[in-house]
Amino acid sequence: LKLVSVESDRGGVLRLPGRLVWNEEKTVRVFPQLAGRVLRIATEVGAAVKVGQPLAVLSSPDYGQAQADARKAQADARVAAQALERNRELRQAGVIAEKDWQQAEAAAVAAKAEAERATTRLAGLGGDGDGSYVLRSPLPGIVVERNLNPGMEFRPDQSGQPLFVITDPASLWIQIDAGEADL
Numbered sequence: 001l002k003l004v005s006v007e008s009d010r011g012g013v014l015r016l017p018g019r020l021v022w023n024e025e026k027t028v029r030v031f032p033q034l035a036g037r038v039l040r041i042a043t044e045v046g047a048a049v050k051v052g053q054p055l056a057v058l059s060s061p062d063y064g065q066a067q068a069d070a071r072k073a074q075a076d077a078r079v080a081a082q083a084l085e086r087n088r089e090l091r092q093a094g095v096i097a098e099k100d101w102q103q104a105e106a107a108a109v110a111a112k113a114e115a116e117r118a119t120t121r122l123a124g125l126g127g128d129g130d131g132s133y134v135l136r137s138p139l140p141g142i143v144v145e146r147n148l149n150p151g152m153e154f155r156p157d158q159s160g161q162p163l164f165v166i167t168d169p170a171s172l173w174i175q176i177d178a179g180e181a182d183l
Contacts, residue, residue, distance in 0.1 A: 014182060016176050016177060016178050016182060017176070017177050018174055018175060018176040018177065019174075019175055020172045020173070020174060020175075021172065021173050021174075021175050022144070022165075022167045022169075022172065022173070023167070023168065023171040023172060023173050024173070026139070026141065026167055026168040026171050027139075027141075027165065027166070027167035027168075028137075028138050028139045028141075028165070028166050028167070029162035029164075029165050030055065030135065030137070030138070030162050030163050030164040030165070030166065031156065031162050031163065032058070032135065032154050032155070032156050032163060033156055034058075034060045034062040034063050034066075034133060034156060035060060035061070035062050035153075035154065035155040035156060036058040036059055036060030036061070036062065036063070036133060036153070036154065037058065037059045037060075037151065037152070037153045037154075038056055038057075038058055038148050038149065038150050038151060038152045038153075038154075039056075039057045039058060039059050039132065039150070040056065040057040040150065041055075041056050041146070041148065041149075041150060042054040042055055042056055042057060042134075043055050043056075043143055043146075043164075044143065044146070045143050045144065045145065045146050046142065046143065046144075047142070047143050048140075048141070048142055049137040049140065049141065049142070049143060049166060050137065050140050051137060051138065051139060051140050052136050052137065053136060053137045054134045054135070054136055054137075055135045055136060055137055055143070055163070055164050056134075056135045056148060056163065056164075057132050057133070057134055057135075058132065058133040058134070058135060059132060059133070060132075060133040063132075063133035066118070069118045070115075070118040072118075073111070073114045073115040073117070073118040074115045074118075076111045076114065076115065077108075077111040077112045077114070077115035079111070080104075080107050080108040080110075080111035080112070081108055081111075081112070083104055083107070083108070084104050084105060084107075084108040087100065087101050087104040087105075088101075135163065135164075137164075137166055138166075139166055140168075141166045141167050141168045141169075142166065142167060142168070142169055143164055143165070143166055144165050144166070144167050144169065145161075145162070145164065145165035146163070146164055147160075147161040147162065147163055147164070148163045148164075
């Protein structure tokens, strides 16, 4: 066993390859959630975007189906609520069986839950009232990459490049490649 006092490094130079990369904590790669076709591109590379700002407008049958599901679920919830109210009045008058009341109550709760699920899904997808699906920016930053053109079709299950890359170029990471011997 040998004791040695620690001294500062006296100037050894080690050169390693490195590169600047996007700060992954401030970068988002935007992939489509639904299948569709690009109708219009709302922003270009180099443009500053805010949270929720439109990046592209898409035509998506899947989005149209999600809208129809939400409208149907809301209509079903209204009908179930009306039936529940009718059955409540009948129950108070002693005309309806307890089993029928419980079934109406369960149907109203199920219809309300389905309406909330469909509405939440629709809100999570984005979109406009005219049926077009709007791809929006989830983070503020600069559009540094765009990989779509008008008329292009895509599916969410396709592997490949993201449609947009948005980042804050004021914050970069340095990535250095060092082998074990260099460490």
